[in-house]
Amino acid sequence: MTQPAAVVDIDGTVADVRHRLHLLAGAPTHDDWVRFFEAAGADPVLKAGATLARELAADHPIVWLTGRPERVRGLTEDWLRTHELPAGRLLMQGSEDRRLARHVKLEHLHQLSAAGGVALVVDDDPRVVELVSAAGYRTQLADWLPWRSVLTGVPR
16 A cells, blocks of 8 residues: 655745745736746745655655646756755646646645545645645644735736
């Protein structure tokens, strides 16, 4: 039997996005979101999130589940390696997918659950945690960085 995965978000969980939040001020456009995600390579690592991810990796395969668009896959993979975070499958949102990230994440979780199980989901967005918890998944809110609702916009 396959070991259930520990599913970990990136932005606000292991990546400190505060330096790029200004790019989403006001009513962000598609171009603002593009710049926001392209700036992710400069994110500092969040020590609490990185520590938790490494602890979870000792007992579970890691799956990185992010609302980042597929077009920044290479940048994201490089960032995870640079910060020596555990290797794992990276699930992203389609670059043209305009659905709310929390709904895309729940869809990915259902697929992961069917393929081998989900031990824990760690995310900084309280709405993600509420949604996936209501769907029966064990969750942990990444509350070590103040959560910003600006990250819930749809254009990506």
